[in-house]
Amino acid sequence: MNEMRTLILDTAERIFRDICDQALVDKAEKGEWPAGLWQTLEESGLTQASVPEERGGAGGTIGDGLYFLKTASRYVAPLPLAETLIAGVLLAEAGADVPAGPLTIAPVRKGEVIEFSDGKLSGTASRVPFAHGASAIVVATSAGLAIVDPKNVKIDRDKSMAGEPRDTVTFDGASATIVGSVSPDRIWELGALARSVQMAGALEGILAMSVQYVQDRKQFGRTLSKFQAVQQSLAAMAGQVAAASSASDTAIEATEAGDPGVAIAVAKARVGEAAGVAAELAHQAHGAIGFTHEYALHQFTRRLWGWRDEFGGEPYWQAEIGRQVAKAGADNLWKFASRT
Amino acid sequence: MTTALTYPPRTLGPEQEAMRAEVRAFLQKDYAAGGFGRGQEAMARYDVEFSRRWGQAGFIGITWPKQYGGRGLTFLDRYVVTEEALAAGAPVGAHWVADRQSGPLLLKYGTEEQRQRFLPKIIAGEAFFCIGMSEPDSGSDLASVRMSATRVDGGWKLNGTKLWTSLAHICHYMIALVRTSPVNPENRHEGMSQMIVDLKAPGVEVRPVYNLAGEHHFNQEVFTDYFVPDENVVGEIGAGWEQVMSELAYERSGPERILSTFQTLVELVRQVGDDPSEVEARAIGRLTAHLMTLRGMSVSVAGMLADGKMPVTEAALVKDVGTNYCKEVPEMARLICPPEDGAGNSKYEKMLKTATLIAPSLTIQGGTREILRGMIARGLGLR
Numbered sequence A: 001m002n003e004m005r006t007l008i009l010d011t012a013e014r015i016f017r018d019i020c021d022q023a024l025v026d027k028a029e030k031g032e033w034p035a036g037l038w039q040t041l042e043e044s045g046l047t048q049a050s051v052p053e054e055r056g057g058a059g060g061t062i063g064d065g066l067y068f069l070k071t072a073s074r075y076v077a078p079l080p081l082a083e084t085l086i087a088g089v090l091l092a093e094a095g096a097d098v099p100a101g102p103l104t105i106a107p108v109r110k111g112e113v114i115e116f117s118d119g120k121l122s123g124t125a126s127r128v129p130f131a132h133g134a135s136a137i138v139v140a141t142s143a144g145l146a147i148v149d150p151k152n153v154k155i156d157r158d159k160s161m162a163g164e165p166r167d168t169v170t171f172d173g174a175s176a177t178i179v180g181s182v183s184p185d186r187i188w189e190l191g192a193l194a195r196s197v198q199m200a201g202a203l204e205g206i207l208a209m210s211v212q213y214v215q216d217r218k219q220f221g222r223t224l225s226k227f228q229a230v231q232q233s234l235a236a237m238a239g240q241v242a243a244a245s246s247a248s249d250t251a252i253e254a255t256e257a258g259d260p261g262v263a264i265a266v267a268k269a270r271v272g273e274a275a276g277v278a279a280e281l282a283h284q285a286h287g288a289i290g291f292t293h294e295y296a297l298h299q300f301t302r303r304l305w306g307w308r309d310e311f312g313g314e315p316y317w318q319a320e321i322g323r324q325v326a327k328a329g330a331d332n333l334w335k336f337a338s339r340t
Numbered sequence B: 001m002t003t004a005l006t007y008p009p010r011t012l013g014p015e016q017e018a019m020r021a022e023v024r025a026f027l028q029k030d031y032a033a034g035g036f037g038r039g040q041e042a043m044a045r046y047d048v049e050f051s052r053r054w055g056q057a058g059f060i061g062i063t064w065p066k067q068y069g070g071r072g073l074t075f076l077d078r079y080v081v082t083e084e085a086l087a088a089g090a091p092v093g094a095h096w097v098a099d100r101q102s103g104p105l106l107l108k109y110g111t112e113e114q115r116q117r118f119l120p121k122i123i124a125g126e127a128f129f130c131i132g133m134s135e136p137d138s139g140s141d142l143a144s145v146r147m148s149a150t151r152v153d154g155g156w157k158l159n160g161t162k163l164w165t166s167l168a169h170i171c172h173y174m175i176a177l178v179r180t181s182p183v184n185p186e187n188r189h190e191g192m193s194q195m196i197v198d199l200k201a202p203g204v205e206v207r208p209v210y211n212l213a214g215e216h217h218f219n220q221e222v223f224t225d226y227f228v229p230d231e232n233v234v235g236e237i238g239a240g241w242e243q244v245m246s247e248l249a250y251e252r253s254g255p256e257r258i259l260s261t262f263q264t265l266v267e268l269v270r271q272v273g274d275d276p277s278e279v280e281a282r283a284i285g286r287l288t289a290h291l292m293t294l295r296g297m298s299v300s301v302a303g304m305l306a307d308g309k310m311p312v313t314e315a316a317l318v319k320d321v322g323t324n325y326c327k328e329v330p331e332m333a334r335l336i337c338p339p340e341d342g343a344g345n346s347k348y349e350k351m352l353k354t355a356t357l358i359a360p361s362l363t364i365q366g367g368t369r370e371i372l373r374g375m376i377a378r379g380l381g382l383r
């Protein structure tokens, strides 16, 4: 790891440990914007780590931004950090300046199209993360990339099962200017990558919580960690978490190297699967307390259950990989899998 | 607050890709010339002639120093050589153990005389080794081994039985874990030693044990007053436990733990064809995503070995996740592409059948799933 990345991750770790606690996440889920946390991160240059300095960012690489996102997700930071990162990357790629403040992106679902003609937008995007409260919405329209002021669109609020804003945005009649080009699947691909990274971070979070919990909790006169059945299921969980982290790190590195190939599909499919298995094991290890609102585990597991279905769930990405494998043919399977 | 074991992505360099090209060229040529039959669980399949050609082409002991005939390359180079052989389904069983762990053991703990005596022969594909750890009453609890070694003039006398020894019937040597002093209840790991056993010498009888498929893969060896000369003792008398443990990092994370049923996946892809249904595409995609992820983890561990680390827990985790994956391949294949109630004889059905038959062994040999998870739990700080 280079010096810049070490600095970013150390700073992030410290900020989240100090400010991003269970109560803050809880308030955010109830609708209170965590202004202090956002401001601290933004002032430290972390919210736009991947954007070049001349465009308004901190001048890091896309990998810097994504590893920062992984750290943030170990604390389930309730902010549009993934969306701000993606919006920043899209704008920088299009050669546009990146505005300050929290950003979001649209559309985030397959099949939704936002038309642009005569300087006006039309169409509706659903499940847009954190649209209300965003300082700008970066939209991949039929004619290119546009920056839209949320004040000019209609926003119907809704939430994900993790209490994260997922709004319906009606663009009809909103004026916009095209700032550059964007390929049709770019949001979808970066979204799948970001959710994989977020899940990998949250998975490391629930593993750490579970390991700690079974060492504290006593039954039958000893800590749960002394029971072999408990040890075995946490070891199985560690396997899922390690696989998830490896798959998402590999996708980060491949993206940073400019050749993600199938790595993002592999990450989303593999991490999504790990999320379901590991969340189940974490809850089992916690017993009833983990099923309460009072205990923080649900802040992680509800996000895992939500994130795994966004930007294509496992079936979507598995089929995508499967079709590529079938097309390459049986005798090229090894070359495909080893990327050689 | 990270507790997780980490597997930093490791990119293979141009040297490794050059090595890959060399190995692929050899395998293609050898296969085209009718040199070997493809199959799965390649490390259990053997062809003595193939191993000789493989050794002569310079693919055994490639990390070992040049003075013994090795190439002095890294673990990442070795990784590439072994994964290409396994992916091609080549019968690498005969030389596998010697290349993977007996040679490295001799390099680490053996005498100079032993290295000179054995390493060049291993490298040439002419000396095959097997692992003499398990016994009838000692499986997971390896520290309970009973085979006794008693001191005699110029060496040791062995009495007892080793069991489940893969390919002992075609190997020249076994490295046996034996008791050189009685069990100390205070420290069960004391009093064990490792010795090189010449399986062709008198005093040892190698008997076949047929596996569930009726095949002769592993064996039982009965030792009666078998003489081991002092020059065949490996390392220190009494340090056997520590030496055995050091072998395990090499043993557990290699490509063999993720590719045991790879040929089933290959034939499944062939069976399904280039226009798969949604369900077929998902199954193939899922199995491929798992494979690619595991490969990344396994390469990462090879990188740690190349850096001189001893990633014992990381390796145990890759073996746990990897072998479970290998067992899933035939189970998933039969659901999406059902065989003809066992009667079919297509290439796909043959692979599916062998994969189903070897599956139970994958999470037992080389440390059971439960033992590995115990090690992972220790790594997490739970024990």
Ligand SMILES: Cc1cc2nc3c(=O)[nH]c(=O)nc-3n(C[C@H](O)[C@H](O)[C@H](O)COP(=O)(O)OP(=O)(O)OC[C@H]3O[C@@H](n4cnc5c(N)ncnc54)[C@H](O)[C@@H]3O)c2cc1C
Residues within 6 Å of the ligand: B130, B131, B132, B133, B134, B135, B138, B139, B140, B141, B163, B164, B165, B166, B167, B218, B361, B364, B365, B366, B367, B368, B369, B370, B371
């Ligand atoms: C195909 C094959 C090839 C082999 N080749 C070799 C070889 O070349 N050389 C060699 O030395 N050995 C070899 N083995 C033996 C192998 O190392 C042992 O089978 C293995 O160590 C398990 O020992 P066991 O079979 O006696 O099972 P046991 O140890 O009796 O275990 C039976 C079951 O109990 C569980 N168990 C045992 N102890 C515990 C515990 N403490 N906690 C929880 N669960 C536990 C195990 O996980 C397993 O599920 C081979 C085995 C196979 C199947």
